[in-house]
Amino acid sequence: MFADEPAPEAPAVVTTGTLFGVGMGPGDPDYLTVRAVRVLERAPILVHFCKKGRRGNARTIADAVLRDPAREFPLVYPYTTELAPDDATYVSALAGFYDDAAARLADHLGAGRDVAILSEGDPFFYGSFMHLWRRLKDRFPVEVVPGVTGMSGCWTRAGTPITWGDDVLTVLPATLPHAALAERLRGTDAAVVMKLGRHLPKVRAALSEAGLLDRAVYVERGTMAGEKVIPLAGKPDDEAPYFSMVLVPGEGRRP
Ligand SMILES: C[S@@+](CC[C@H](N)C(=O)[O-])C[C@H]1O[C@@H](n2cnc3c(N)ncnc32)[C@H](O)[C@@H]1O
Numbered sequence: 001m002f003a004d005e006p007a008p009e010a011p012a013v014v015t016t017g018t019l020f021g022v023g024m025g026p027g028d029p030d031y032l033t034v035r036a037v038r039v040l041e042r043a044p045i046l047v048h049f050c051k052k053g054r055r056g057n058a059r060t061i062a063d064a065v066l067r068d069p070a071r072e073f074p075l076v077y078p079y080t081t082e083l084a085p086d087d088a089t090y091v092s093a094l095a096g097f098y099d100d101a102a103a104r105l106a107d108h109l110g111a112g113r114d115v116a117i118l119s120e121g122d123p124f125f126y127g128s129f130m131h132l133w134r135r136l137k138d139r140f141p142v143e144v145v146p147g148v149t150g151m152s153g154c155w156t157r158a159g160t161p162i163t164w165g166d167d168v169l170t171v172l173p174a175t176l177p178h179a180a181l182a183e184r185l186r187g188t189d190a191a192v193v194m195k196l197g198r199h200l201p202k203v204r205a206a207l208s209e210a211g212l213l214d215r216a217v218y219v220e221r222g223t224m225a226g227e228k229v230i231p232l233a234g235k236p237d238d239e240a241p242y243f244s245m246v247l248v249p250g251e252g253r254r255p
Pocket of ligand 1: 026027119120123124126127149151153154194196219221223242
């Protein structure tokens, strides 16, 4: 361009939106962080994961602060517990689900709209958010808002410190095979066993084998309506919903 030529109009700059992963805490909305509430109030697209025909728990927590359902963007899982996590059909359906969801969210982000993904507990701790974060993080700005984890809410409600002194804490998904659970439990001072569901009998047996059954506490829906806290040894059945875990408090140095 010559110097005396009139400058063309600057092309409109489209700023992309930010992808937020919002930690929604363990259930009681009083445990939402100030930053989480600020993001929930402002983001034009509020994403939550849910089962078909159900409301996601993260969305239910948000009821305490949201007055604008028009911004909701539910992502309905193709499967949850119907198939084993290593079943090829499950793996490929879930990969397709996350690819498709990421593409839909990328359209909003690319058009300059902020997208907040509501995530139970902390987004970077076994969170579904991570599968979308992985697909979108190199293309859009990201902010992760940390949350109070479910396990933190559970040991708070159980009224038990989880680690003392040099205690080693092991976090285990109950989906591991029995032998792996027992071995890990034998080698730790304190434990959190998550994702119980139909695996509770196996977890109970592994705890017993590791000599930890008497210290184990079962917590269901910690900090939410319908919360239950029971010593595992005294729990008469093996029913455990999705939001439940077993805690084994450490007994380390206590001067
Ligand atoms: C996929 S993980 C998600 C963890 C979550 N991102 C967090 O930071 O706690 C889901 C598991 O977390 C545990 N969980 C989360 N919140 C809970 C709560 N309030 N009460 C009991 N268990 C909870 C359950 O074991 C459940 O199966």
